[in-house]
Amino acid sequence: MCGTCGCSANSVTIPLEQRVLARNDDLAHRNREWLAQRDVLAVNLMSSPGSGKTTLLERTIRDLGGDPVVSVVEGDQETSFDAERIRATGCRAVQVNTGAGCHLDAGVVAAALDDLAPPAHSVVFVENVGNLVCPALFDLGERHRVVVASVTEGENKPLKYPHMFAAADVVVLNKTDLLPHLDFDVDAFAGHLDRVNPRAALIRLSATGGTGFEVWTDLVRGWVP
Amino acid sequence: MHEVSITQEVVAAIAERLGDKRVTVVRLEIGKLSGVVADAVRFCFDLVAEGTTVAGARLEIAEPPGRVLCRDCATEYEADSLIVLCPACGSAHAEVLSGNELRIRSVEVSVPCAAPAAAPRTR
Numbered sequence: 001m002c003g004t005c006g007c008s009a010n011s012v013t014i015p016l017e018q019r020v021l022a023r024n025d026d027l028a029h030r031n032r033e034w035l036a037q038r039d040v041l042a043v044n045l046m047s048s049p050g051s052g053k054t055t056l057l058e059r060t061i062r063d064l065g066g067d068p069v070v071s072v073v074e075g076d077q078e079t080s081f082d083a084e085r086i087r088a089t090g091c092r093a094v095q096v097n098t099g100a101g102c103h104l105d106a107g108v109v110a111a112a113l114d115d116l117a118p119p120a121h122s123v124v125f126v127e128n129v130g131n132l133v134c135p136a137l138f139d140l141g142e143r144h145r146v147v148v149a150s151v152t153e154g155e156n157k158p159l160k161y162p163h164m165f166a167a168a169d170v171v172v173l174n175k176t177d178l179l180p181h182l183d184f185d186v187d188a189f190a191g192h193l194d195r196v197n198p199r200a201a202l203i204r205l206s207a208t209g210g211t212g213f214e215v216w217t218d219l220v221r222g223w224v225p
Numbered sequence: 226m227h228e229v230s231i232t233q234e235v236v237a238a239i240a241e242r243l244g245d246k247r248v249t250v251v252r253l254e255i256g257k258l259s260g261v262v263a264d265a266v267r268f269c270f271d272l273v274a275e276g277t278t279v280a281g282a283r284l285e286i287a288e289p290p291g292r293v294l295c296r297d298c299a300t301e302y303e304a305d306s307l308i309v310l311c312p313a314c315g316s317a318h319a320e321v322l323s324g325n326e327l328r329i330r331s332v333e334v335s336v337p338c339a340a341p342a343a344a345p346r347t348r
Contacts, residue, residue: 011249015331016242020234020253102227134227137260162307164262195317196307198296 024138031141034113039067039120039225041120043142046164047148048157049130052174056081056148056207056216057125061089062219068224069122073112075104075129087221092116101136106141108200121224124204132161145225147200149183162196170201171218177209228265231327232273235266239332248279257305258268258324259290291324308320315329 035042044051054074061070083095095114096104102169109126109221118124126142128135132151147168149157152175158165165171171193175185188200203219205212251270255263263286263336274280281309291304297316309319 010337011333011335013250013331013333014243015237016329017331018238018242018329020231020327020329023234023238039277073319101230103230107229134230137227137231159308165308201329 003106012076019065019186021137021139024106028092030139031106031110031113032125032143033141034110034123036225038118038184040118040122040124041144041224042124042126042140043144043146043220043223044128044135045124045146045148046132046135046168047150048132050131051148051150051153052207053127053130053148054085056174057086057127057171058089059207059210059213060125060217060220061086063213064123068221069110069119070114071118071122071124073104073109073116073124073126075108075127077101077129080137081110083120092118098129104128104140105138109140110208123220123224132157132164136164136167144169146170146172147188148174150177151184155185156192158189158192158196165200166197167187167194168197168200170203170219171197173202173204174207176204176211177206180213183205228262229273231261232266232269235329236273236277236279238329240277240335243246243332243334244333245278248282249335250285251260251265251279251285252285252287252330252332254287254289254326254328254330256289256290256324256326258307258321259327261327263288287330289326290326292317292322293324294322 006053010168047053058087062140072086074086074095075083075098077098080095083093086093091191096108096112106129114125145168149171151173161171172190187212193200203215234245255261267284270284276283292301292303294301295311295314296318298311298314300311300313302312310317326336
């Protein structure tokens with residue numbers, strides 16, 4: 001109630017009708033334009049911790065052999081171990097530490113892209129924070145979303161984390177060289193993925209052994225503008 | 226827990242739109258298929274709002290259910306998660322039609338009364 005005259009008209013509703021993630025989505029849109037103007041392909045790599053994203057990148061960089069040129073944005077809560085591993089392959093990498101944050105957002109990726117200054121017709125891989133929940137919601141301005149899962153994780157991952165797998169256009173199933181030692185049912189995994197995302201392409205490979213890897217590198221080459 | 230970031234975005238967006246107006250009610254729409262847990266937003270809202278123009282505001286969250294379309298038999302049905310089975314044909318293939326909403330619908334702000342402070346009260 002109004003303290004001046006006792007009227008009840010002291011509160012007014014203001015419609016906002018605004019997407020909560022509008023700010024991130026605007027920044028992501030700007031990143032997408034920035035990348036398109038430079039003919040640079042950006043790929044958002046997401047997975048749980050330990051599925052082999054960094055090992056996948058190391059071999060990708062090696063096998064592509066500089067054509068196209070690769071640079072990497074590394075997201076982790078703390079440390080720069082991963083960026084150091086990428087730099088050891090001879091390619092440019094920027095480490096982003098999110099501290100308590102559980103995902104990268106379009107703002108931090110914009111700053112990292114400025115630092116990296118990727119050349120035309122190159123690829124920027126954004127290795128997101130290892131987490132199958134939060135990164136799914138945040139558009140970074142990437143052209144492709146790749147989710148990496150590994151055969152040591154259990155074949156029901158797509159059902160347990162449907163938002164993440166539904167957001168992918170490619171799913172890489174890594175560490176297939178370990179299949180003889182595990183109880184992992186690849187067909188069941190493919191079936192679970194099909195249930196949450198029938199459009200996603202599934203690539204089975206081993207980033208350490210190299211089996212199936214050319215399917216992945218051919219795909220990446222085909223994406224480059 | 227991305228709900229903290231989501232809640233920070235809500236508070237920042239309101240401050241950007243309304244400046245220093247004092248907000249008393251915040252109305253959000255968080256669909257069941259949005260990937261955001263409404264209870265987690267409720268949990269951290271007061272903490273995130275502290276020290277801002279939204280501090281102390283009442284939070285009202287509408288949680289519309291998901292609507293999906295069966296890709297095999299075109300039946301439309303309600304779903305509270307992305308793991309679904311069509312009640313008509315049993316197919317797991319479904320297209321999300323709605324339930325992804327993540328919006329700030331409206332806010333209520335307090336406005337000073339138009340009556341002059343010295344005006345005598347009428348009874």
